[in-house]
Structures are given as structure tokens and as C-alpha cells.
Amino acid sequence: MPPPDQAPQRENLLLNLVCNLALPALVLSRLSKPEYLGPVWGLVFALIFPLGYGIWDFVQRRQTNFISVIGFTSVLLTGGLGLMKVDGIWFAVKEAAVPAIIGGAVLVSMKSRRPLVRQFLLNDQLIDMPRVQDALNERGNEQAFQRLIANATYWLAASFLLSAILNFILARYLLKSPTGTVEFNAELARMTLLSWPVIVVPSTGMMMFALWRLIRGLRQLTGLDFDQIVRAEPAKK
Numbered sequence: 001m002p003p004p005d006q007a008p009q010r011e012n013l014l015l016n017l018v019c020n021l022a023l024p025a026l027v028l029s030r031l032s033k034p035e036y037l038g039p040v041w042g043l044v045f046a047l048i049f050p051l052g053y054g055i056w057d058f059v060q061r062r063q064t065n066f067i068s069v070i071g072f073t074s075v076l077l078t079g080g081l082g083l084m085k086v087d088g089i090w091f092a093v094k095e096a097a098v099p100a101i102i103g104g105a106v107l108v109s110m111k112s113r114r115p116l117v118r119q120f121l122l123n124d125q126l127i128d129m130p131r132v133q134d135a136l137n138e139r140g141n142e143q144a145f146q147r148l149i150a151n152a153t154y155w156l157a158a159s160f161l162l163s164a165i166l167n168f169i170l171a172r173y174l175l176k177s178p179t180g181t182v183e184f185n186a187e188l189a190r191m192t193l194l195s196w197p198v199i200v201v202p203s204t205g206m207m208m209f210a211l212w213r214l215i216r217g218l219r220q221l222t223g224l225d226f227d228q229i230v231r232a233e234p235a236k237k
Contacts, residue, residue, distance in 0.1 A: 019053035028189035032182050039182050043082045046185075051076075074098045082188075085180040091188075092171035096164040099203075103160030110153050117153045121211050127218075128231050135222035148217040155210035163203040170198055 024046040032042030077094050102116075109116045122129065136145050174191045177183035218229050 015053070019049045023049040025189040025192045028185040028192070032185035034182065039180055039185050040083065042182075042185050043188075044079060046189075047079045082179055085178070088171070088175035088177075088179065088184070091175055091179075092168050095171045096168035099160040099163035099167060103157040103164065106153060106157045106160065110150065115149070115153065117149060117156055120156055120207070121152055121214055122149070126231060127229060131224065132218060132222055132229060135224055139222065141221040144221055145218075148214065148221065151217075152210050152214045155213065156207060159203045159206035159210065162206060163199055166199045166202065167195075170194060 027037075027042055027046040027049075031037045031045065032039045036042070037045055074094070078091070081090055081094060106116045106120075121127075136142055170191055174187050174194070175184065177187055215226065215229060218224070219226065222229070
């Protein structure tokens with residue numbers, strides 16, 4: 001566990017991509033043939049990498065949250081659906097359900113004490129919230145700030161809705177073969193690789209747009225400069 005005065009380590013993006021995209025796709029496309037692991041064990045072996053990475057990342061950084069739990073559950077569901085050899089439509093439903101659940105949770109959490117938009121866009125590792133809050137109080141712009149947060153929440157939820165729609169379309173387009181076959185694993189590998197340019201890039205772009213609108217609004221409400229709002233280094237605890 002990190003010392004009390006040290007912020008948690010940042011996630012290794014390259015290792016994340018290798019374990020969650022590259023290695024599973026490689027195993028599904030190359031090692032699922034009958035002469036190697038076969039389709040069933042190929043699927044199981046491919047899922048070891050994202051599962052192992054999730055456990056390792058938690059041990060290293062001692063951080064877990066609602067999104068991490070949903071992602072971990074998604075991997076388990078993929079394995080479970082594959083082993084049960086259900087129809088491909090259920091994979092499409094699962095792929096769409098995960099971001100849809102997150103987007104719904106973002107909206108529901110608006111009225112809670114810990115809205116998820118603060119975890120995504122207003123977390124202390126990115127935004128100097130004590131300084132921002134002081135400036136808001138000084139100018140009497142707390143209500144305007146709450147409206148800004150609500151607007152950012154809608155944009156954030158929309159990014160997950162877009163991801164859900166694209167997930168479903170991509171899964172239905174690619175997953176044509178019966179589950180438990182070499183062909184299905186190859187299609188699943190292709191879907192895994194295409195999820196980055198087809199799904200992650202557009203939805204992340206929308207999320208970045210929401211962040212840009214949020215920071216622009218904070219500058220107007222607080223009178224602070226960009227460098228005063230956004231932290232150059234992770235906050236120390």
C-alpha cells in the first residue's frame with residue numbers, strides 16, 4: 001500500500017493494452033485451433049490475461065472502484081457465456097450492458113453524496129478541488145457550479161451510451177459463428193482488437209469534450225487560469 005503522503009501509482013496504460021487487448025486477441029486468433037489449445041481452452045486462457053492484470057493492478061495500486069468491479073465482472077461474464085456456448089446475441093447484449101450500466105449509474109449518482117462524475121472528471125488527482133472550491137465560495141458561484149456539474153454528468157453518461165450502442169453493433173456484426181468454435185474465437189479476437197478504434201476512441205473523445213467544457217466553465221466561474229485548476233502532478237495525500 002502506498003505511504004500516507006504518497007498518491008497511488010498511476011496505471012500503466014501500455015501494460016493495460018497488452019493484457020486486455022493484444023494478448024487475449026493473439027491467443028484467441030492463434031492458439032484456439034484444435035492442434036493447440038482448442039476453442040474452449042483458448043477462450044479460458046485468453047481471459048487469464050485481463051483477469052490476472054486486474055488482480056495484479058489492484059495489489060500494486062490498492063485501488064478499486066465501481067468501474068473496476070464492472071470491468072472485472074464483464075471479463076468473467078465473457079468466459080461464462082463462452083463456456084455455456086450461448087448464442088452470439090447474448091455476447092452483444094453483454095457488451096452493450098456494461099457501458100449502459102455505468103452510464104445509468106453516472107446519472108443515478110447525480111443526487112448522491114459521491115456522484116461518479118467526480119471520480120471521472122473532477123477527481124483530486126486531476127483538478128485542484130480545494131483551490132477551485134475556495135474560488136467558487138469567494139465569488140458566490142456554488143449554484144452555477146452545481147449546474148455545470150449536472151451538464152458534465154449528462155455528457156459523461158452520453159459517452160457511455162455511445163459506447164453501449166457501438167459495442168452492440170460491433171458484436172452483432174462480427175460474432176456470426178457458433179460459440180465454442182475456432183471461428184467464433186477468431187471473431188471474438190477481431191472484436192477485441194477493433195474495440196479500441198471503433199468504440200474506445202469515439203467515446204473517449206466525447207468524454208474529453210465533456211472535460212474541456214467542464215474546465216472552461218470552471219475558469220469562468222472561478223477566475224482561475226488553466227494551470228491553477230488542473231494539477232501538473234498527482235496530488236499527495
